Amino acid sequence: MRLKDKVIIVTGSTTGIGKAIAKAAISEGAKVLVHGLEEDLGLQAIQExxxxxxxxxxEDISAAGCPEKLVELAIKTWGKIDAIVNNAAWVVNSDIGTTGKAFLGKVLEVNSIAPFLLIKSALPYLSVxxxxxxxxxxVNAWSGEPNLLAYSISKGALMTMTRNLGDVLPxxxxxxxxxxxxxxxxTERERQHKKQDGLSENWYEEIPAMYAPSGRILWPSEIAAAAVYWLADESGPISGQVVxxxxHPLMGRNAPKDPSTIHGKP
Incomplete structure (x- = not known):
């Protein structure tokens, strides 16, 4: 059991990637504080x-005092904290025309500032x-899609914080x-978002090879499998890394000449 008896806070873990990480961590012996916005989804996740x-x-992760409450609950329940997974995020469409100061500030609060505050609150226990x-x-942290401006900015900030704290905190x-x-x-929400954008019910079954050379996109369980390595002792002293x-490679890739093809076939 790679995470036996470890106590892990996973934000945004009532659905999607966060829920998959919580499930994988528990299967490896961990105890997990599950966090999210919707109580019905939270109760369902706890049952599963x-x-x-x-x-x-x-609670909204950006609400005043929420990071401190998560830390207090974990300590009250299990007496220690071994890891935190900052997964909660607001994925929202915006471009330069629709991104104002208040809106950008809210996205940064959820996606960048709240993770920082949770790290800061948990640090005394993580040190022990x-x-x-x-x-x-x-991957949008590197530049982002045209309609994900604020989200991409926030993920770029998170990446810089990881490299900075990953150098200092060890x-x-x-x-x-x-x-x-x-x-x-x-994820469940990605399915919904793309349907809202006008794609078909089964849009994920036929994705152009330019975006999915394998013929499909990633599953939450595949992200969770990678997360376990970083949470486990087997990743040793490695810190400050972004994977x-x-x-497909994000830069310098050889995209198909016809992006509408799937595996080279129209």
Whole structure:
């Protein structure tokens, strides 16, 4: 059991990638604080993951005092914290025309500032356990899609924070900080978002090879499998690293001449 008896806070874990990480962590012996926005989804997740392995907190991660509440609940329930996974994020469309100061500030609060505050709140306990921080970013951190401006900015900030704290905290607090940047992942909400954008019910079954050379996009369980490595002791002293999890290189790739083809066939 690679995470036996470890206590892990996973934000945004009632659905999608966060829920998959919580499930994988529990299967490896961990106890997980499950966090999200919707109580019904949270209660459902607790039932699926097992009440004996979890505790639930429902609140906007950017709400005043939420990071401190997560830390307090984990300590009250299990007496320690071994790792935190900053997964909660607001994925919202915007471009330069629709991104104002208040809107950008809100996206940064959820996607960049709240993760920082959770790290800061948990740091005294992570220092004791010589723990781990795993930030869940996005390949959009490198530049982003045209309609994901604010989101991309926030993930770029998260990536810089990971590299900065990943250099400092091992020396000052014996805490490692790393990040994984998922590419295109088939979460429940991604299915809904693309349908709202006008795509068909089964849009994910026929994706152009330019975007999915393998013929499909990533599954949450595949991101979770990678997360376990960074949360486990087997990743050793590695810190300050950002790993992209996508099925093609992000820069200098050889895209198909006809992006409408799938595996080279119209």
């Amino acid at each position: 993951l097992g009440e004996e392995n979890t505790v639930l907190h429902i 356990s010589k723990g781990v921080v795993l930030n869940i970013g996005s 020396r000052t607090h014996s805490v490692r900080v790393n990040q994984i940047n998922p590419g295109w992942v088939l 992209d999890l996508e099925q």
